Amino acid sequence: MKKITAMIMLLALLVLSACGNSDTKEVTGTNDEKVKLLLAAEGTAMYYAYIARDLGFFEEEGIDVELLPGKGGSYVVQQVGAETVDLGIIAVNSVLPAWDKGINIKMVYQVNVTNLFDFMVPEDSKVTDIKQLKGKVIGVTDLGSGEVPMVRSILTSAGLNPDQDVTIRAIGADGTSILTAFEKGEIDAFSGGAHDLISLYGKGFKSRSLVPEEYKSIPSTGIIANGKIMKDNPEVVEKITRAVAKATDYAINDPDAAYEVMKKAVPEQYTDEKLGRLFLDTFIGLTKPLDPDKGYGYIYEDSWQRLIDQFSEGDDPVVKNEINLDEYLDSSLLEKANDF
Incomplete structure (x- = not known):
């Protein structure tokens, strides 16, 4: 009987100790x-x-x-x-x-x-002005990405209708995919964030920006x-x-x-x-x-x-x-x- 009582007391102490540790954890931020x-x-x-x-x-x-x-x-x-x-x-x-x-x-x-976004063409592209993109395909990382409103605005400011005069196509953010799309003629220009473009430039791609000065600040x-x-x-x-x-x-x-x-x-x-x-x-x-x-x-x-x-x-x-x-x-x- 004494052994059973001692075991019960030990278990009680362990439970109390666990509760005490739980309280300590609340104070130190586990219940953030x-x-x-x-x-x-x-x-x-x-x-x-x-x-x-x-x-x-x-x-x-x-x-x-x-x-x-x-x-x-x-x-x-x-x-x-x-x-x-x-x-x-x-x-x-x-x-x-x-x-x-x-x-x-x-x-x-x-x-x-x-501005972390760029809108560019290959360095050797014949496109030197936004208006020359009429009838062309513009690649973006995703149709829901942040560069899309900027692209639409730049096109509009140049007198182009982004829904009728160009095709805006999702290419993804992978540098290889973007480069391949350019090489195969699937896109004529591309817009993306700095993180997308760094990966592209890391593959040796040379570009020319079409972003008007007023969009850079x-x-x-x-x-x-x-x-x-x-x-x-x-x-x-x-x-x-x-x-x-x-x-x-x-x-x-x-x-x-x-x-x-x-x-x-x-x-x-x-x-x-x-x-x-x-x-x-x-x-x-x-x-x-x-x-x-x-x-x-x-x-x-x-x-x-x-x-x-x-x-x-x-x-x-x-x-x-x-x-x-x-x-x-x-x-x-x-x-x-x-x-x-």
Whole structure:
């Protein structure tokens, strides 16, 4: 009987000990608030999200972030607008059609402050002007990707109807596929993000850009949040932006360490280490603030207005209605995002 009683007491102590350990885990953050962050692209193009996750910057903020990458900017906008997810990171062109429809999506943090998209032809192409693309085929990575609104706007500004005068065809983001499409004459021009083009250039491709000068200084990537979370739980958005700012600062100040993190996070993008490093350095460069005194994520309203103006041109523009940017650009969290 004494042995049975002793065993019962021992089991009780073990249970109490386990409960105590469980309580300790709650304090140290295993019950962090769970957040899904939808990314328009996977890997290096959005390196700051992976570094924030893998170096514990999200965890430091008390949030457990699941990164959901890879279906293009239009998909991310659709999901954030429908409140399927609260937050996403996109190429900013993708959000304009939603704003045009009055969908309550806030731009809360501007990641890249210059245009990361190019619209180009092979160096030896006879096409020297956008108007010469009439009747031609233009390749893009995906029909839902962020470069598509820019392509449509540039075509429209040159007097071409993007639905009638050209064919816009999805080619994918793989450098070999893009190069093959050019060599076989399946496309006459191509538009994609820096990550797509680096892989193409890594194969020796030489190009000539058709992007007008006024399109080069427009914003290109940012964090969006639906209006509901900005109203009900802005603290979560603040934590996301601060973690991203920390990760960006980390990479800018120590790109070698950032490279080691990314090699582990997405090893398939670093099988060619030289090309992988070129990818990363390119995107780190895109996230460096134009004016460091303004901090990370600063939203340049004048460049946004230029973006809206450019995408409002033509008979069938991307932006058909007046967009009041005061309703969609939200800088309220940026001071706190830079408080680290």
